[in-house]
Amino acid sequence: MALTINISTPEARAQLKPASEPEKKPLIGLTREELAEALAGIGVPERQVRMRLRQLWHWLYVRGATDFSQMFNISKGLRAALDEHFTIARPEIVEELVSEDGTRKWLLRFPPRGAGRPVEVETVYIPEEGRGTLCLSSQVGCTLTCSFCHTGTQRMVRNLTAGEILDQLLIARDRLGDFPDAATPDGAIVPAEGRKVTNIVMMGMGEPLYNFENVKKALLIASDGEGLSLSKRRITLSTSGVVPEIYRTGEEIGVMLAISLHAVRDELRDELVPINKKYKLSELLKACRSYPGLSNARRITFEYVMLKGVNDSLDDARELVRLLRGIPAKINLIPFNPWPGSAYECSDWEQIERFAEVINRAGYASPIRTPRGRDILAACGQLKSASERMRKSERLKLEAMMIAGHGE
Numbered sequence: 001m002a003l004t005i006n007i008s009t010p011e012a013r014a015q016l017k018p019a020s021e022p023e024k025k026p027l028i029g030l031t032r033e034e035l036a037e038a039l040a041g042i043g044v045p046e047r048q049v050r051m052r053l054r055q056l057w058h059w060l061y062v063r064g065a066t067d068f069s070q071m072f073n074i075s076k077g078l079r080a081a082l083d084e085h086f087t088i089a090r091p092e093i094v095e096e097l098v099s100e101d102g103t104r105k106w107l108l109r110f111p112p113r114g115a116g117r118p119v120e121v122e123t124v125y126i127p128e129e130g131r132g133t134l135c136l137s138s139q140v141g142c143t144l145t146c147s148f149c150h151t152g153t154q155r156m157v158r159n160l161t162a163g164e165i166l167d168q169l170l171i172a173r174d175r176l177g178d179f180p181d182a183a184t185p186d187g188a189i190v191p192a193e194g195r196k197v198t199n200i201v202m203m204g205m206g207e208p209l210y211n212f213e214n215v216k217k218a219l220l221i222a223s224d225g226e227g228l229s230l231s232k233r234r235i236t237l238s239t240s241g242v243v244p245e246i247y248r249t250g251e252e253i254g255v256m257l258a259i260s261l262h263a264v265r266d267e268l269r270d271e272l273v274p275i276n277k278k279y280k281l282s283e284l285l286k287a288c289r290s291y292p293g294l295s296n297a298r299r300i301t302f303e304y305v306m307l308k309g310v311n312d313s314l315d316d317a318r319e320l321v322r323l324l325r326g327i328p329a330k331i332n333l334i335p336f337n338p339w340p341g342s343a344y345e346c347s348d349w350e351q352i353e354r355f356a357e358v359i360n361r362a363g364y365a366s367p368i369r370t371p372r373g374r375d376i377l378a379a380c381g382q383l384k385s386a387s388e389r390m391r392k393s394e395r396l397k398l399e400a401m402m403i404a405g406h407g408e
Helices: 010-015 032-041 046-061 076-085 162-176 208-222 243-253 266-272 281-289 314-323 349-361 385-407
Strands: 003-005 092-098 104-110 119-128 131-135 199-202 235-239 256-260 300-306 329-335
Touching: 032 046, 092 162, 104 162, 119 162, 131 162, 162 208, 199 208, 208 235, 208 243, 235 243, 235 300, 243 256, 243 281, 256 281, 300 349, 314 349, 329 349
Parallel strands: 131 199, 199 235, 235 256, 256 300, 300 329
Antiparallel strands: 003 092, 092 104, 104 119, 119 131
């Protein structure tokens, strides 16, 4: 049975208050150079900028501070100046759901930007033995319209900023107890039992490589050794195949790469993953072969959703092996996660196992991904749909109450 956690108590709101002052510039997501400019801009003397930058970086990304008042080793005057001009408040957590398998999903609301409206995204945490993976969103909505993906049916609103991408990681660490207690200056850098969030994957809402600059900034900050300090080998960026930015990802970010492949023939991939009409399989695989640092220890992951009678034949499996020959690769087979209105069915389990056997015999690892968080619609391709349906239900209830009221 899924659990909804109530975070509407006064104590919870005090800890997780939304950023309600959009006129203040967010500091989360600024590069070191941008943060130094921000400090200089509020009058920090040039000779102090480097020291103050180091202190701020530590408080934001090692200690997880959410209020300038927590920064005890910064003078009261500077804290007041920071609070006057900037914000480090977290976005609002609208809802937190916990699956029966331990998967957590947060619906986050970000404040307006400019003349825009508040926007919402979903972030998913998947606990496993010895590790915990956080699935981050890069866009509000999606432009790709992949036919098997529910997220792709939702309109594109805007790109997330680097700060909004990082906020998802910071909130997860807040909620999981992954930051030391800010009230104890001598506290450990991470909890005694180790980190809950050990890996992050850019596999949530949106196409990360259509938001390249913000994703790049966020991931470079996440992997900074003096802050959040996640190894680049524990960060995976998943793309449907934006070929020019695959080259840039390898050169400028250097994280692990995952490809949403899902078909071995151009005509079928054109239907399942429409970006294939722009970047064909041959171009995509050429970019993969050129990805820097590939080895048996640093492989590209190819994601392959199993659709009954569509892409799951043994001929498809053999062609997949042929296409990937020479690329250090792992092939994740993903049982299709159903959603209302979908035209597809999940392949039979026996067929998935036969498909995997063909790939295994060719020397590739082909784990069958165990669906996680299906009961809270947190599985691959299901993000955002639960919150949309919830609000539709609430609207219908409100309309019924209004009608009943007029009847009286």
